[in-house]
Amino acid sequence: xxxxxxxxxxxxxxxxxxxxxxxxxxxxxxxxxxxxxxxxxxxxxxxxxxxxxxxxxxxxxxxxxxxxxxxxxxxxxxxxxxxxxxxxxxxxxxxxxxxxxxxxxxxxxxxxxxxxxxxxxxxxxxxxxxxxxxxxxxxxxxxxxxxxxxxxxxxxxxxxxxxxxxxxxxxxxxxxxxxxxxxxxxxxxxxxxxxxxxxxxxxxxxxxxxxxxxxxxxxxxxxxxxxxxxxxxxxxxxxxxxxxxxxxxxxxxxxxxxxxxxxxxxxxxxxxxxxxxxxxxxxxxxxxxxxxxxxxxxxxxxxxxxxxxxxxxxxxxxxxxxxxxxxxxxxxxxxxxxxxxx
Numbered sequence: 001x002x003x004x005x006x007x008x009x010x011x012x013x014x015x016x017x018x019x020x021x022x023x024x025x026x027x028x029x030x031x032x033x034x035x036x037x038x039x040x041x042x043x044x045x046x047x048x049x050x051x052x053x054x055x056x057x058x059x060x061x062x063x064x065x066x067x068x069x070x071x072x073x074x075x076x077x078x079x080x081x082x083x084x085x086x087x088x089x090x091x092x093x094x095x096x097x098x099x100x101x102x103x104x105x106x107x108x109x110x111x112x113x114x115x116x117x118x119x120x121x122x123x124x125x126x127x128x129x130x131x132x133x134x135x136x137x138x139x140x141x142x143x144x145x146x147x148x149x150x151x152x153x154x155x156x157x158x159x160x161x162x163x164x165x166x167x168x169x170x171x172x173x174x175x176x177x178x179x180x181x182x183x184x185x186x187x188x189x190x191x192x193x194x195x196x197x198x199x200x201x202x203x204x205x206x207x208x209x210x211x212x213x214x215x216x217x218x219x220x221x222x223x224x225x226x227x228x229x230x231x232x233x234x235x236x237x238x239x240x241x242x243x244x245x246x247x248x249x250x251x252x253x254x255x256x257x258x259x260x261x262x263x264x265x266x267x268x269x270x271x272x273x274x275x276x277x278x279x280x281x282x283x284x285x286x287x288x289x290x291x292x293x294x295x296x297x298x299x300x301x302x303x304x305x306x307x308x309x310x311x312x313x314x315x316x317x318x319x320x321x322x323x324x325x326x327x328x329x330x331x332x333x334x335x336x337x338x339x340x341x342x
Contacts, residue, residue, distance in 0.1 A: 015313030025327030089239030
């Protein structure tokens with residue numbers, strides 16, 4: 001039976017609403033969620049491409065019995081401090097909490113990688129509506145290419161005579177559409193570059209890319225010193241919550257921990273985006289992920305839209321939605337259910 005239900009796009013941290021279309025428990029597409037306050041029915045290509053990819057997923061039944069027993073047997077043969085769990089803001093709030101509890105109870109290592117971003121105070125965080133009212137917008141990274149629904153608000157700000165400056169290490173779409181483009185060789189002097197622009201009282205810095213957390217902290221320091229606003233456009237739909245709950249690691253720190261571990265468990269995270277697969281050689285790997293990582297033992301789990309979920313977006317707003325598929329024939333388990341069995 002064809003169903004259409006509200007949920008949140010899982011592709012990035014903007015928190016756009018989508019109407020998810022399913023047929024007999026399988027995703028077949030989306031249509032506009034016109035009443036959603038963030039995107040008003042508009043969805044970017046990244047969202048559409050991801051939903052189209054998920055529509056190829058035909059798994060909704062799996063016998064977990066032997067798999068769970070094999071995992072328990074494997075875990076029991078390894079010292080707790082040699083087991084590392086790597087997760088991310090792809091997990092909703094309930095799942096993150098269950099992962100944190102599971103690792104604490106068993107004294108496992110818990111890591112996240114949030115692309116060099118870290119937790120910031122809510123007082124300096126810009127809302128999406130404030131973008132359109134800003135006098136000056138400084139973008140770091142290619143917002144137009146990767147976060148087009150925020151780019152739409154920047155365009156509205158330009159129509160209201162806002163000054164726009166883009167800073168990046170390479171020519172990009174956002175720089176092309178800004179009043180000024182500043183090409184830099186390195187982010188190491190990012191704070192000095194921003195200072196040289198001449199900040200205005202009603203300025204917002206929007207950032208979706210940075211090479212190190214140290215350089216991101218420079219941006220945060222500058223924002224605090226000048227009493228302006230910052231909007232980090234994070235990688236995953238619940239990265240904001242992940243940063244609140246778990247101290248993120250650098251790639252180097254993750255590599256070091258993996259090298260000292262025997263078993264690596266990925267939960268709703270695909271490390272192939274930032275890790276050299278060689279670091280996982282001779283390691284036992286288990287993946288509880290919506291997307292197949294093609295690494296080690298892959299255990300299917302319910303999609304974000306197949307259970308009640310809550311994501312907190314880049315401006316700190318939490319949105320909660322019920323199961324958007326509502327398929328009684330789906331016996332896939334959530335991460336929380338699997339961890340309880342283990």
